[in-house]
Structure formats: C-alpha cells, structure tokens
Amino acid sequence: MDRPRRAPMTLAILMMIWLAGPAAGQSALRPVEVMVVNQAGVAADVLAGAQAEVARIYRTVGVQVVWIPVTATGGPRCLYVSLIPERMSDSSRTPPGALGLALKGGELAYVLYDRVDRFARALGSRVDMTLGLTIAHELGHLLLRNGAHALVGLMRPSWGAADCQLAAFGRLLFTDADAKLIRARLDRDDDAGWF
C-alpha cells in the first residue's frame, strides 16, 4: 500500500521544485544602469528607501535596476537622476508644481527634492516612497523616450490623494502598454539610437 501513496507525494515535491526554479524568477529581468547624483543632500535612509521603491516598481515590469555609485563610471546605456534643491532648478523649464523633469530623448532626469518633500507631507505620504515614485516616473520618461503621460498609474501627469493611496499599497505602477515599450527598448541589442 505504500507505493501508490508515495508516488503522488514525490510528484508534488518535484513540481514545487520545478516551479521554484530559476526559470520562474530572476533570469527574465532586463538590467538597466542608473546613477543617482544626490545634490540635494537627501538623507541616506530616505534615499535607500526611495531606491528600494524604484527597484520594486521596475521589477514588476521585468526590469532590474542596477545602481551605479557616483564614484564609478556608468556604461553606454547608463541613465542619470540628479536630485537637486528647488533653487538649482531652471524655472523656465520646470513647470510650477512639477516634481521632476526628464530631458527629452536623453539620459538625464532631475528631481526637485524640496517639492517632493512638501508634496509628500501635504498628502501624508512617506517621503522615501514619494521620492522613489518620482524617480521611477522620470526614469520612465527616459526609457519611453517621450514626454507622454498615461491616464492611470505611475505615468499620470500628476498624482492626487487616490494615487498616493494606491502607492501606499504598492499599486501605482506602469500600464501594461508602457511596460511593453520599456521592455522592447531594453531588448534592443544595438546601441544605435539608444539615446
């Protein structure tokens, strides 16, 4: 009587091992290098929390953010995010109320940290999470190579209380359409036209 009972158990264990194997996880992630230049003096714990949020958001679309330290040299596809105080921003290029700015078709985005901090406090959101969302949004513009916004989700042109509630549950994310475009961009195996 033992043999027929053991066979299904063995099969179940094998299936669990197979489902937990590498094919179901990390191997599909596309890497993207990002260097954060902290000119706004953002506290280390806030920045670490923000980077964790950015990495989490990009993992949901199959992308692994590889953080390049400022002391290193980024590769040819490295993207740069400069965290700056509002006084360093170019008011002629930064609309009032904008939390960040991505240079069109470029590799560089700015995040105005004072504004992010004020926005988060006004809506009762965590500053590190809001900074992460802002960085993820601006990186989204760089990867999508356009200034287009979505009607829903992370790439909305502005966020309100409902968006911040979604964000608190980890649900303010890229749309499926934008996720596909980002993956297609990262899958290009030639550097021509990358920027």
Ligand SMILES: [Zn+2]
């Ligand atoms: Zn935007």
